[in-house]
Each structure stands twice: as structure tokens, then as C-alpha cells.
Amino acid sequence: xxxxxxxxxxxxxxxxxxxxxxxxxxxxxxxxxxxxxxxxxxxxxxxxxxxxxxxxxxxxxxxxxxxxxxxxxxxxxxxxxxxxxxxxxxxxxxxxxxxxxxxxxxxxxxxxxxxxxxxxxxxxxxxxxxxxxxxxxxxxxxxxxxxxxxx
Numbered sequence: 809x810x811x812x813x814x815x816x817x818x819x820x821x822x823x824x825x826x827x828x829x830x831x832x833x834x835x836x837x838x839x840x841x842x843x844x845x846x847x848x849x850x851x852x853x854x855x856x857x858x859x860x861x862x863x864x865x866x867x868x869x870x871x872x873x874x875x876x877x878x879x880x881x882x883x884x885x886x887x888x889x890x891x892x893x894x895x896x897x898x899x900x901x902x903x904x905x906x907x908x909x910x911x912x913x914x915x916x917x918x919x920x921x922x923x924x925x926x927x928x929x930x931x932x933x934x935x936x937x938x939x940x941x942x943x944x945x946x947x948x949x950x951x952x953x954x955x956x957x958x959x
Contacts, residue, residue, distance in 0.1 A: 810829075810831065810832035810835070811828075811832045811833070811949055811952065813828055814826065814827070814828030814829035814830075814831075814945060815945045815946070815949070818938060818941045818942045820898060825945060826857040826860055826861055826941055826944060826948070827857070829853070829857065829945050829949065830850075830853055830854055830857045830948065833849060833853045833948065833951075833952045833955075834850050834854075836952070836956075837849065837850045837955075840959075843959060845955055845958050845959045846955060846959055848955070849952060849955030849959075853948040853951050853952060856944050857944060857945075857948055859944060860940055860941045860944025861941070861944075863944075864937035864940045864941045864944075865937070867933050867936050867937045867940065868882070868930055868933030868934045868936075868937050869882055870933065871932060871933030871936070872909070872926060872929060872930040872933060874929070875925060875926045875930070876922075876926060877909070877913060877916075877926045877930065878916070880912065881909055881912040881916060882909070882930070884908040884911065884912030885905045885908040885912070885930060886905070886908070888904035888906070888908020888909070888911075889901045889902075889904050889908065890904070891908075892905065892907070906927060906931060909926065909927045909930050910923055910924065910927045913926045913927060
């Protein structure tokens with residue numbers, strides 16, 4: 809059940825998705841007495857989760873920088889996400905992030921079409937980051953199922 813919640817957490821920004829998936833797998837290994845196969849499952853799932861987090865962090869920045877946005881514009885988007893999350897729970901993070909990037913890019917370029925283009929590229933990058941994390945979570949779940957079958 810925690811694995812399913814973790815997979816949902818990849819899409820819902822309020823939950824630490826891959827961390828929940830990995831925690832559930834680690835809990836399974838620990839509570840079922842461990843063993844080489846179970847701990848190997850935990851390690852492989854952890855590596856997949858770490859790779860998923862790393863790629864999902866790099867991809868949005870790469871897309872935005874390829875579109876011409878400097879790092880501080882992405883930082884403004886991150887600040888907007890945090891503020892938006894508290895102003896409008898859950899969906900506010902997305903709205904705040906978009907507004908943060910758009911406003912920062914508009915301040916930088918004073919060109920709405922160019923600012924919107926960079927914002928859309930950043931959004932595509934974040935969407936790709938979510939997809940990467942979802943694939944990582946599904947692979948972690950598959951590794952866990954193999955571990956269950958093998959132990």
C-alpha cells in the first residue's frame with residue numbers, strides 16, 4: 809500500500825514519492841527478517857530511486873538553460889513553488905512554479921513571448937522529470953516484486 813502511495817507521490821508534489829517507495833521496500837526487508845535477496849533488493853531499488861531523483865532534478869534545468877534561462881530564473885521558479893504550495897495546497901506548487909519562472913524571465917527579458925517560451929520549456933522539463941521519477945518508481949516496484957518472488 810505504501811508503494812502505491814509513493815507512486816502517487818511522484819505525481820502529487822506534496823508527497824516524497826520515490827522515498828516512500830524505497831522506504832516501503834526497506835521496511836519489507838527489515839520486517840521480514842532480511843536476507844541477502846531482500847537487502848540486495850533494497851540496494852538496487854535505492855540506486856534506481858537515487859538515479860530517478862538525480863535525473864528529475866537535472867532535466868528541468870537543462871531544458872530551461874537550453875531555452876536561454878539563467879539559473880536564477882529556475883531559482884525564482886523554485887521559490888514560487890514553495891510559496892504557491894502554502895498559498896494553494898498541492899496544485900499551488902505547480903501554479904507558483906510557473907508564475908515564478910514566467911515573472912523572473914519577464915523581468916529579465918521584458919519580452920512576454922520569449923518569457924512564455926522559456927516557461928513552457930521549463931514546464932516540459934518538469935513534466936519529463938515527473939515521468940522519469942514515475943518510471944524509476946515503477947522499476948523499483950518491479951525489482952521489489954522480483955525480490956518477493958525470489959525470497
